[in-house]
Amino acid sequence: MANIAVQRIKRELKEVLNSDEVARCSIHVELVGESFAELKGEIAGPPDTPYEGARFQLEIKIPETYPFNPPKVRFVTKIWHPNVSSVTGAICLDILKHQWAAAMTLRTVLLSLQALLASPEPDDPQDAVVARQCKDKPQIFHLTAQHWANAYAGGPSINTDYENKIRRLKDLGVTEMNARASLSSCDWDLERATEQIFS
Amino acid sequence: MSRLQVRKVRRNQTIWPTVMFTKTDHQFLDEITGKPEVKTSLNIPSNSSEFTLPVYIKAAGGKTFLIQMSRDWDVARIKMFIAPKLGLKVEDISIILAGKSLADNLLLEECDLGHNSILNAVKLKVVKKDDAIPTNEKKSGGTPFHQDKPLCETLLDLQLTEEEQKLLHKSLGCSSPEYKQKKAHFYVYCESPCKSVQNGKLRVRCSLCKAGAFTVDRDPCCWDDVLRPEQVSGTCQMEGCDHSWAEFYFKCARHPSQGEMDSTLPLYLVKSNFKHVQCLACMDISDPVLVFQCSSSHVICLECFQQYCLSRLNERRFVFSPNIGYTLPCPAGCENSLIDGTQHFKILGGEQYQRLLHFGAEEYVLSVGGVLCPQPGCGMGLLADPSCRRIQCTGGCEFVFCRDCLQGYHIDECQPNGDGNFQSMLTSTEYVVDPRRAAQAMWDADSRVTIRVTSKPCPKCRTPTERDGGCMHMICTRQQCGFHWCWVCQTEWTRECMGSHWFG
Numbered sequence: 001m002a003n004i005a006v007q008r009i010k011r012e013l014k015e016v017l018n019s020d021e022v023a024r025c026s027i028h029v030e031l032v033g034e035s036f037a038e039l040k041g042e043i044a045g046p047p048d049t050p051y052e053g054a055r056f057q058l059e060i061k062i063p064e065t066y067p068f069n070p071p072k073v074r075f076v077t078k079i080w081h082p083n084v085s086s087v088t089g090a091i092c093l094d095i096l097k098h099q100w101a102a103a104m105t106l107r108t109v110l111l112s113l114q115a116l117l118a119s120p121e122p123d124d125p126q127d128a129v130v131a132r133q134c135k136d137k138p139q140i141f142h143l144t145a146q147h148w149a150n151a152y153a154g155g156p157s158i159n160t161d162y163e164n165k166i167r168r169l170k171d172l173g174v175t176e177m178n179a180r181a182s183l184s185s186c187d188w189d190l191e192r193a194t195e196q197i198f199s
Numbered sequence: 200m201s202r203l204q205v206r207k208v209r210r211n212q213t214i215w216p217t218v219m220f221t222k223t224d225h226q227f228l229d230e231i232t233g234k235p236e237v238k239t240s241l242n243i244p245s246n247s248s249e250f251t252l253p254v255y256i257k258a259a260g261g262k263t264f265l266i267q268m269s270r271d272w273d274v275a276r277i278k279m280f281i282a283p284k285l286g287l288k289v290e291d292i293s294i295i296l297a298g299k300s301l302a303d304n305l306l307l308e309e310c311d312l313g314h315n316s317i318l319n320a321v322k323l324k325v326v327k328k329d330d331a332i333p334t335n336e337k338k339s340g341g342t343p344f345h346q347d348k349p350l351c352e353t354l355l356d357l358q359l360t361e362e363e364q365k366l367l368h369k370s371l372g373c374s375s376p377e378y379k380q381k382k383a384h385f386y387v388y389c390e391s392p393c394k395s396v397q398n399g400k401l402r403v404r405c406s407l408c409k410a411g412a413f414t415v416d417r418d419p420c421c422w423d424d425v426l427r428p429e430q431v432s433g434t435c436q437m438e439g440c441d442h443s444w445a446e447f448y449f450k451c452a453r454h455p456s457q458g459e460m461d462s463t464l465p466l467y468l469v470k471s472n473f474k475h476v477q478c479l480a481c482m483d484i485s486d487p488v489l490v491f492q493c494s495s496s497h498v499i500c501l502e503c504f505q506q507y508c509l510s511r512l513n514e515r516r517f518v519f520s521p522n523i524g525y526t527l528p529c530p531a532g533c534e535n536s537l538i539d540g541t542q543h544f545k546i547l548g549g550e551q552y553q554r555l556l557h558f559g560a561e562e563y564v565l566s567v568g569g570v571l572c573p574q575p576g577c578g579m580g581l582l583a584d585p586s587c588r589r590i591q592c593t594g595g596c597e598f599v600f601c602r603d604c605l606q607g608y609h610i611d612e613c614q615p616n617g618d619g620n621f622q623s624m625l626t627s628t629e630y631v632v633d634p635r636r637a638a639q640a641m642w643d644a645d646s647r648v649t650i651r652v653t654s655k656p657c658p659k660c661r662t663p664t665e666r667d668g669g670c671m672h673m674i675c676t677r678q679q680c681g682f683h684w685c686w687v688c689q690t691e692w693t694r695e696c697m698g699s700h701w702f703g
């Protein structure tokens with residue numbers, strides 16, 4: 001990898017590890033392997049959001065031309081959020097695209113992602129299904145996001161109603177993950193979800 | 200008597216002039232410098248003694264003498280030495296360097312001279328008194344006129360704001376050697392022979408006849424005075440030339456002067472980093488640095504600047520500005536931060552700078568519907584028949600390729616570029632997580648194959664654009680295009696695309 005990118009990442013790691021946010025366990029970064037080309041990030045779900053109490057892992061890939069081009073970041077932990085693909089974890093955030101500037105750092109990226117969790121932008125969605133739910137049925141969106149945070153990211157609130165519905169589909173031979181995805185996209189309408197899966 | 204025309208030096212730049220001194224010259228020099236002989240191999244600066252300095256004296260008639268001087272000579276001694284050779288009285292001679300007639304008590308070592316520098320020796324047209332300066336010049340707001348010191352000395356702080364000058368003064372003390380060194384902060388890109396960023400020396404000449412025997416009426420006080428024509432007036436000391444506008448130019452301070460035409464454009468954004476500001480990219484503290492013209496005055500080290508320019512060149516993201524040409528903004532994304540002197544891109548080095556010079560021509564090719572050869576390292580602009588899918592890089596690398604997919608030419612339909620099975624790969628990795636470990640569920644490592652970087656040509660301008668597995672919404676990275684298109688349909692991005700295959 002380019003010398004500048006390596007040097008920069010080394011310094012940024014130091015910056016992040018000495019930051020207040022790390023001290024409060026709100027963000028974390030570590031290297032994957034020895035190349036500096038890939039890192040593992042982690043952010044805590046912000047308070048007063050459906051993601052509170054959950055932790056989300058991120059895959060961070062550093063391009064050869066870093067910091068003149070943005071790092072490629074996606075969620076590794078599954079998440080229900082209008083700006084993150086519920087399938088691949090791809091993120092739609094302007095600073096990871098054309099609004100990136102060389103003065104930004106891994107720390108600012110992680111903090112921006114945290115901010116994105118706190119204030120979704122359903123008008124610029126990565127996941128059209130989630131976005132529609134977020135806009136039209138905010139109540140259901142909130143519960144679904146909370147449920148996903150519990151199922152995949154160690155979030156605290158257990159939704160027995162949703163779990164029962166998932167179990168019903170599992171009894172029909174559907175995997176838990178598939179059942180959860182279908183029910184979530186059908187606003188937890190068991191009939192519609194069943195139809196969607198078996199059609 | 201040895202006479203050497205400067206012109207000779209210019210014509211034969213690689214071979215240094217061997218100067219034959221007559222016996223009388225030798226004797227005379229011996230007497231004055233106490234050296235047994237005159238060294239004539241002048242091309243290696245470190246080779247010559249700390250105390251001697253070969254300097255050309257150029258007389259009004261165009262005659263030039265090479266004289267081995269001692270660094271502790273003062274200007275009066277030079278005058279004494281050359282007076283008999285010029286047939287002038289000592290008191291009539293003026294020694295001119297960089298726009299100033301030098302004071303008698305000034306020492307040579309204070310003059311910012313390099314090896315083979317040229318001093319002009321003339322009989323001044325203007326009397327060396329303040330009241331000889333035209334009254335209108337006195338009124339103009341420039342810095343006070345310093346007769347005694349060469350211009351380069353009085354000008355060294357040109358790059359600094361008043362506040363910065365004070366800071367430098369305070370932190371170093373103005374007599375310390377470090378201060379003097381920091382003050383030498385003009386930079387140039389020396390294309391030949393140094394091929395690198397070097398300290399520069401400011402020089403002045405007559406803007407009409409280009410003679411160095413020119414005295415200025417005032418010191419320039421800002422970059423505009425130096426860079427734009429007809430800002431500072433003066434007197435051309437050449438016989439038969441009445442021109443009164445000075446022209447400023449810069450020389451590389453590292454290599455011995457190769458004559459009066461050996462000049463280069465100043466890198467006025469490159470400065471001494473005496474405030475120890477971090478590079479915005481690598482966060483190192485380097486010296487010198489390039490300071491952008493944005494309101495935050497962002498600093499970048501020269502190595503990172505090269506990297507920045509190179510990545511933007513490869514991505515075709517240089518910006519066109521009608522007044523400047525192809526250029527770049529501050530990489531921190533600041534407004535109104537375009538570099539307005541394209542000579543700064545010479546820092547890229549000869550080969551890459553040549554690529555940048557071709558950039559404009561290539562942009563033209565694209566704007567009229569042409570194609571750039573997709574072969575790495577080629578990029579030749581090709582104007583081919585739009586109805587024909589087979590394109591050959593004629594006159595370039597001779598690669599034959601398909602206009603639609605930019606792969607090697609093929610007769611049947613374009614292959615989906617190894618990306619057609621994207622959908623199936625996604626579905627195959629959807630059910631991998633063990634439900635019992637659901638609390639730690641993540642997309643498994645195999646799904647990374649879908650993040651593989653692939654590229655397709657922009658449907659509008661054919662610039663290859665990379666996709667890293669994010670969404671299907673593509674924005675052409677080429678600055679002059681910026682077309683929004685769909686990776687799947689390879690046409691313009693629509694709401695339809697958003698609804699049916701946003702992320703695969």
Ligand SMILES: [Zn+2]
Pocket residue numbers: 389391392393394397451452453454
């Ligand atoms: Zn040079």
Ligand SMILES: [Zn+2]
Pocket residue numbers: 405406407408409410435436437440441442
């Ligand atoms: Zn002239």
Ligand SMILES: [Zn+2]
Pocket residue numbers: 478479480481482483499500501502503504
């Ligand atoms: Zn740097």
Ligand SMILES: [Zn+2]
Pocket residue numbers: 491493494495496497529530531532533536
């Ligand atoms: Zn800036």
Ligand SMILES: [Zn+2]
Pocket residue numbers: 572573574577578579592595596597598
């Ligand atoms: Zn070619």
Ligand SMILES: [Zn+2]
Pocket residue numbers: 601602603604605606609612613614
């Ligand atoms: Zn093709």
Ligand SMILES: [Zn+2]
Pocket residue numbers: 657658659660661662675676677680681682
């Ligand atoms: Zn394009």
Ligand SMILES: [Zn+2]
Pocket residue numbers: 685686687688689693695696700
């Ligand atoms: Zn499409």
